[in-house]
Amino acid sequence: MLAAALPPGQIWRTASHDSGNAGVGWTGWREADCAELGGDIAAADGFVYNGDELGVAGVSTAFAILTLFQRHGFEGALAKINGDFAVAVYDAKEVVLWLGTDRVLTRPLYYTQTRDSFLFASQPRSLLSVPGVSRAPNREFVALFGGSHYRTVDNAIHDSPFAALRRLPAAHALRVSKGVAREVCYWRLTDAPDHTEPEATLAEQYRALLLDATARRFAAADKPAFTLSGGMDSSSVLACAVKNTGRKLPAISVGYVDRTYDESDEVQAMLEPTVSIWHKLTVDKPDVFGTIEKMVAVQDEPVVTATWLSHYMMSEEASRLGYGALFGGLGGDELNAGEYEHFWHFFADLKTGGHLAQLGLEVEMWAANHDHPIFKKSSAIMEQNLPRLADLSVPGRCLPDRLRIERYADALDLGFFDLRKYTPVMDHPFRSYLKNRTYQDMMRETIPCCLRAEDRHTVSFGMDNFVPFFDHRLIEFMFRVPGTMKFRDGVSKHLLREAMAGVLPEETRTRFKKAGWNAPAHIWFTTTAREPLRDMIASRKFRERGIFNLKEIERLLVEHEAIVADQQRVDNHMMFFWQLVNVELWLRSIEAMPT
Known part of the structure; x- marks a missing residue:
């Protein structure tokens, strides 16, 4: 073994x-x-x-x-x-x-x-x-x-x-x-009363906890480097370590030739005050299939998003540079309500709590700050979608996003599995929709797969991985912070922004536009990975598995290529094809295991 x-x-x-x-x-x-x-x-x-x-x-x-x-x-x-x-x-x-x-x-x-x-x-x-x-x-x-x-x-x-x-x-x-x-x-979060101290006091407590969580992990690390994107979370972890040690520290970032998800410009504000040496790994046209095969071999499972191809390459580069540990900001979104979808559940708390004037203001600022050509924001859209995502008759009860779950239901062969009959478990330990949504993310959705990917990538290259936001003291503290201190005027992570005053550069602390750490797989699947993808779908092994509806797969591929080629303002299918490639290469890796 x-x-x-x-x-x-x-x-x-x-x-x-x-x-x-x-x-x-x-x-x-x-x-x-x-x-x-x-x-x-x-x-x-x-x-x-x-x-x-x-x-x-x-x-x-x-x-x-x-x-x-x-x-x-x-x-x-x-x-x-x-x-x-x-x-x-x-x-x-x-x-x-x-x-x-x-x-x-x-x-x-x-x-x-x-x-x-x-x-x-x-x-x-x-x-x-x-x-x-x-x-x-x-x-x-x-x-x-x-x-x-x-x-x-x-x-x-x-x-x-x-x-x-x-x-x-x-x-x-x-x-x-x-x-x-x-x-x-042996441990679980409970629906404890929200903190009632003044916001400034809570910001001080938050800062002290994050500084200590970072310091304790830094003491355990050997030759650490800090992953750095343009967002609040990784920047806060790095800035806390710099404040603790009194010296600048090394950082590593991933950039892209395609600018869709490149955050190189946003990183610049952190460099002079906090970074001793900045390593930028630029990804252009990676060997998508070859790298996925390596990742699957390390993970023993398919890997959830194209982000992790970049993380794998970054881990390899950090190891080559001689680092022994990577620090990151994973968990910051879940503790601070940093995902765009967390707005819906904040709105549900305001609506069911009778705070209608505040709801109107927050929705107005949400639309002003975050409207998107594809993912539109407005009061009408909020009213249309809220009952789909939250049971407004039961305090705190979040609903599964059936549109998201079933978007590609027709791509599966019904004889293999019917997604329309699948119902996920939705935990409900709190009376707050926002707390339940972020708890769901932490325990059953976004975080488990991300933690495995970070752990296995770093370990495979002889490094450790540290995530200070997941210090249990911070988790317990932040799940007692009211939603009105996580969102303010259509901007998320409000209390973290207050806590990082004097720790983060102001440009970083006050920036609210969120690209999200992603990768331009939409381009990869129409260029360097296009022919390998088409060959996989055409292969006898893929077609005989009985997992997918082959006509629908072919339709989606044609549609994806058209969306990218014509720069259509509709959502493309890169995440679907990323997952399809991963699951097929994983199944092939199982078949290739020595007996």
């Missing part, structure tokens, strides 16, 4: 410990993280950031968690840790195996059972290498990835891309005894 975990072409360290009938193993590019204490054994992937507070500073993550386990029990230990980790502990006295994940699943953990064994691993490939473990793909996963929006693929929090493998959800402990597994959730 350890040998199977190695990324292609890598030579890693390995270690293992046995106790009775149990064994734990570790493989990676750094010092092995296995531990033994009083007959109990542990293996861990990740970091404990508050070891100084818990009396376990200066030791490995596995040894720290094993020590805390013997003091507080497994669930008690995990609840005390501020960290990013996946961990396995074997209690020799009780003959119990424990598995645990951190609060947002920065490190995934999978498990399965055979007739005589219980098996677990950080990546599917280790489990799939065991005789008797089926490699059959999860049919629903294939359908959702191939034909729906990427936000659906992690909705079932226990499922994995493989039918035989289960995934341990975020903030969960799994107890295995005598072949019986039982899950326990």
Whole structure:
């Protein structure tokens, strides 16, 4: 299993410990993280950031968690840790195996059972290498990835891309005894009252928390660099690290020859005050299919958006430059309501709360600030779409975006899967629509796949990944901040902007136009990747899978090429074809696995 975990072409360290009938193993590019204490054994992937507070500073993550386990029990230990980790502990006295994940699943953990064994691993490939473990793909996963929006693929929090493998959800402990597994959730957000302190006080508290979250992770990092886009989130993390250390720090960005998603100009304001050396990786005409094949080999699954091709290339470049860690702003959108769609749920809170004058002002400013030739903004559009996305009769109940889920329903063969019958789980722990929407993103939609991509890309190139916004203290704090402090005058991330006064350059702090970190795959699929895409769709292997409606696929491809060639002001199909290519190359990689 350890040998199977190695990324292609890598030579890693390995270690293992046995106790009775149990064994734990570790493989990676750094010092092995296995531990033994009083007959109990542990293996861990990740970091404990508050070891100084818990009396376990200066030791490995596995040894720290094993020590805390013997003091507080497994669930008690995990609840005390501020960290990013996946961990396995074997209690020799009780003959119990424990598995645990951190609060947002920065490190995934999978498990399965055979007739005589219980098996677990950080990546599917280790489990799939065991005789008797089926490699059959999860049919629903294939359908959702191939034909729906990427936000659906992690909705079932226990499922994995493989039918035989289960995934341990975020903030969960799994107890295995005598072949019986039982899950326990050791941390969850509750519908606590909103903070009532003045905005200036909350901004100070927010700044202090983000500075500390960044400092704790910086202390664990070796030769770090900071990913930098034109947005608030990555810029805030970099600026906090600069303020903590009192010195400028290295940053790396991705730019594009095609200017649609290029943010090189927006990055400029950060360079002089915060950046010691700026590395810009310019992407023009990448080998899309070849790079996806490499990414799938690292990920053990298809990769959700074209953004991650750029991240993969950036990770490779950062490693080549000698960096040992990457910091990023992932999580900033979820904590600060930074996605465009979060406006809808803020509006729902205002409408159902009876704040109609404020609603009118915010909608007016939303339209003025963010109107788009394709994605129009107006009061009429708000009124038309709000009942589709929020059940206004049940406080806080968000609805699935059926238009998004079913946009490509006709592209799937109905004999394989009918997207119109698919209903995602929509969590409802809060009475606020906005809180439920951002919680949904964090636990079931945008974040799980992004965390896996960041983790696996960096690890495959011998680096660590750090996401300060996902410090659980920040999560708990921000889910008690009212929506009116996240949105103000049609601009999102209001409290973060206030918190970063004097930390960020004003040009960055006050900029509200959001390109979003994306990649010009619409161009790639009509130029360098056009013929490989057409060859794939025409291939016998693709056509005989029975997954797709081939006539609809061909229609969409012709339509996509026309939209791009004629620069039509309608949404193109680049995300659909990105997912189609990924799922097909992933299926081929499974078929090519050694027996």
